[in-house]
Amino acid sequence: MMLVDPQKLKDNFALVAVNGVDVAEYFYADLFAREPQLRSLFPAGMSKQHEVLLGALSEIVSTVDDQDELVPFLRDLGRRHHDFGVLDEHYAPVGASLIATLAYFTGPGWTEDLERDWRAAYGLVAKVMSDAATELVS
């Protein structure tokens, strides 16, 4: 997990998160424009989803340097996503929308370094979640 500087991610997430629910709205609009077929996996009304996404991201970011907390949280989240019908290949577009959202709300402070660190962190998150989901079916 230590490929990235956790403090940099925490600082950047704190900066983005002051925009509250706008962040989640932007994220889902970007995701459903990118991959319209993913819309049907989600409920019609998205306001609860907006809150849970932000809550989970903030939990992940705050424990990014504590694997003992983070890994079981992500494995449980990954197993539940399997039950929601989420497949391995859905993680890439979600990652792309997450990066686009972080870049948008960071504005001119967005750097290649930040992008690389977020990609590395999301890649690990996605791997832990999808590995836990795969173990259910193997």
Ligand code: HEM
């Ligand atoms: C960093 C990765 C992700 C995080 C932090 C995250 C977070 C969450 C959270 C907190 C929930 C609420 C339910 C629960 O806690 O079990 C949820 C539900 C859901 N997520 Fe994710 N998710 C991620 C990746 C994905 C991906 C890749 C997809 C693929 C499209 C996805 C689709 C869904 C769906 C369909 C639901 C259920 C909506 C419902 O029926 O209420 N998520 N997600």
